[in-house]
Amino acid sequence: xxxxxxxxxxxxxxxxxxxxxxxxxxxxxxxxxxxxxxxxxxxxxxxxxxxxxxxxxxxxxxxxxxxxxxxxxxxxxxxxxxxxxxxxxxxxxxxxxxxxxxxxxxxxxxxxxxxxxxxxxxxxxxxxxxxxxxxxxxxxxxxxxxxxxxxxxxxxxxxxxxxxxxxxxxxxxxxxxxxxxxxxxxxxxxxxxxxxxxxxxxxxxxxxxxxxxxxxxxxxxxxxxxxxxxxxxxxxxxxxxxxxxxxxxxxxxxxxxxxxxxxxxxxxxxxxxxxxxxxxxxxxxxxxxxxxxxxxxxxxxxxxxxxxxxxxxxxxxxxxxxxxxxxxxxxxxxxxxxxxxxxxxxxxxxxxxxxxxxxxxxxxxxxxxxxxxxxxxxxxxxxxxxxxxxxxxxxxxxxxxxxxxxxxxxxxxxxxxxxxxxxxxxxxxxxxxxxxxxxxxxxxxxxxxxxxxxxxxxxxxxxxxxxxxxxxxxxxxxxxxxxxxxxxx
Amino acid sequence: xxxxxxxxxxxxxxxxxxxxxxxxxxxxxxxxxxxxxxxxxxxxxxxxxxxxxxxxxxxxxxxxxxxxxxxxxxxxxxxxxxxxxxxxxxxxxxxxxxxxxxxxxxxxxxxxxxxxxxxxxxxxxxxxxxxxxxxxxxxxxxxxxxxxxxxxxxxxxxxxxxxx
Numbered sequence: 001x002x003x004x005x006x007x008x009x010x011x012x013x014x015x016x017x018x019x020x021x022x023x024x025x026x027x028x029x030x031x032x033x034x035x036x037x038x039x040x041x042x043x044x045x046x047x048x049x050x051x052x053x054x055x056x057x058x059x060x061x062x063x064x065x066x067x068x069x070x071x072x073x074x075x076x077x078x079x080x081x082x083x084x085x086x087x088x089x090x091x092x093x094x095x096x097x098x099x100x101x102x103x104x105x106x107x108x109x110x111x112x113x114x115x116x117x118x119x120x121x122x123x124x125x126x127x128x129x130x131x132x133x134x135x136x137x138x139x140x141x142x143x144x145x146x147x148x149x150x151x152x153x154x155x156x157x158x159x160x161x162x163x164x165x166x167x168x169x170x171x172x173x174x175x176x177x178x179x180x181x182x183x184x185x186x187x188x189x190x191x192x193x194x195x196x197x198x199x200x201x202x203x204x205x206x207x208x209x210x211x212x213x214x215x216x217x218x219x220x221x222x223x224x225x226x227x228x229x230x231x232x233x234x235x236x237x238x239x240x241x242x243x244x245x246x247x248x249x250x251x252x253x254x255x256x257x258x259x260x261x262x263x264x265x266x267x268x269x270x271x272x273x274x275x276x277x278x279x280x281x282x283x284x285x286x287x288x289x290x291x292x293x294x295x296x297x298x299x300x301x302x303x304x305x306x307x308x309x310x311x312x313x314x315x316x317x318x319x320x321x322x323x324x325x326x327x328x329x330x331x332x333x334x335x336x337x338x339x340x341x342x343x344x345x346x347x348x349x350x351x352x353x354x355x356x357x358x359x360x361x362x363x364x365x366x367x368x369x370x371x372x373x374x375x376x377x378x379x380x381x382x383x384x385x386x387x388x389x390x391x392x393x394x395x396x397x398x399x400x401x402x403x404x405x406x407x408x409x410x411x412x413x414x415x416x417x418x419x420x421x422x423x424x425x426x427x428x429x430x431x432x433x434x435x436x437x438x439x440x441x442x443x444x445x446x447x448x449x450x451x452x453x454x455x456x457x458x459x460x461x462x463x464x465x466x467x468x469x470x471x472x473x474x475x476x477x478x479x480x481x482x483x484x485x486x487x488x489x
Numbered sequence: 490x491x492x493x494x495x496x497x498x499x500x501x502x503x504x505x506x507x508x509x510x511x512x513x514x515x516x517x518x519x520x521x522x523x524x525x526x527x528x529x530x531x532x533x534x535x536x537x538x539x540x541x542x543x544x545x546x547x548x549x550x551x552x553x554x555x556x557x558x559x560x561x562x563x564x565x566x567x568x569x570x571x572x573x574x575x576x577x578x579x580x581x582x583x584x585x586x587x588x589x590x591x592x593x594x595x596x597x598x599x600x601x602x603x604x605x606x607x608x609x610x611x612x613x614x615x616x617x618x619x620x621x622x623x624x625x626x627x628x629x630x631x632x633x634x635x636x637x638x639x640x641x642x643x644x645x646x647x648x649x650x651x652x653x
Contacts, residue, residue, distance in 0.1 A: 331530075334591075335528055335529065335530070335573075335591075338509070338528045338591055338593065338594065339527045339528055341593075341594045342509065342522060342525050342526075342527060342528070342594065345507060345522045345523075345594065346522075346523070355594070359593065359594070362593060
């Protein structure tokens, strides 16, 4: 029933059982007491109402008889009225008693009293009527003795019987109430014993559970306390190491902070130098334009030189053609002169003279050819020089073009350098800004590291306290185990 | 050049010969002026198969076919620069001699080829009539161009020369 419940639940169940049994005992005691009270009330009611009613009925009967006797002595109207009133009161009390009485024999006795009262009333009424009409006391006494006294004696006997019956009933009720009271006492004592036994059982069970569960739990607490103490020791060492490491980190971060500030200063100087470089690069654009104009002028001059040289080459070629023509004429003249000499050789004396002339012509032709050859050589030299000059000029022109392209490349590179310097300037500014932000961040990290070091020291202190608390808890666990009686664990 | 012939000619046993002097490679050669017809620029020459190496081929001289002899190759066995054709009278007709530059007409003195020309053999021996010098250069006097093979003459359309 208590399996799987906590000790608090088990304790609650035990207390509930005990409380329920106690409430049951109290309720039973109350019910028994009510029964007893009811029985006693019944006995008292019987004793007060029925017995008193019976006694009052006898007393009223005696008062009625006294008033009747008084009327017999003095036949006055008051006595007659008193007699009638006592009779009515007797009837009324009789009716009330009949209403209270419950047992049949008493009721039958009361019915018999009522019947005898009727007979007694009739007899007494006749005697009183005789007394009213006759003053002879002795005769009245005799008549009374004959009519009324027997009935009165029967009535008194019946009243005594009823009184006795009522008394017996009262005694019975009292005895019955006493019996009920005894039964209630026995029941209450039994329930008390049962409640006590149950409480003892619950206490024993709870004690056993307490010893078992609390002992186990305290054992666990003790072992956990030992583990906690060991962990606290490790935490103390770790906190100490962490604190020293955080100190080193703080020192390193401080050095890093100094380095970051130096980097920020250097970045600022680099940014300033980059700005100056950018300004110088922009100032160099005008020089670049002038240099490009000069290169263009050189190119134009070189082109003109090439054109002039080509024209000179063409003129040389034309001169060469003329020289070729002269050379051709000289060669033809040479051949003709030789042939003339040959022809003249076979023409006798005149032929020899002509041969002399022809020989002179041949010599002139040879000299002309030699001169033409020299001119030709000179022209070739001039053409060679022109060609060399043209080639050199073209090489120069190409060199100028190459130089111009290289200058353009250099200009592009220069402008690219300027752009890169501008980009470098921007990047340097970003580096400067980032380094400042980094410096701020490093300062924050330094503060955080210092805070962490402080927390580490506090953690170390807390770990020491935890260790002490764990040791204390272990000691308390041992004490608690001794208290619950499982100290041998 | 013409002035050299007076004092530069070596002493000769024979009398002076009026000849056309021209260059044939490293040598100077002279053609007797009575055999020379004319000088001219090199003409178009058609090669002939089956002829000696010194026969350059056939050309046309004044409307007639004529064989062309390479005098430089004939005398030296090597090729030389051809600048002039010299037409000479041969037995069957004119022959064009391909030579270097023509130096002129002058009187030369040569010796019979018993001296140094005794070394010549074959066609050269039959062709060289005498040996002399002009200045420091040796001079060969060529005469009687009979060195042209008959097949060449036949190709040129000339009748065989009657055997003397």
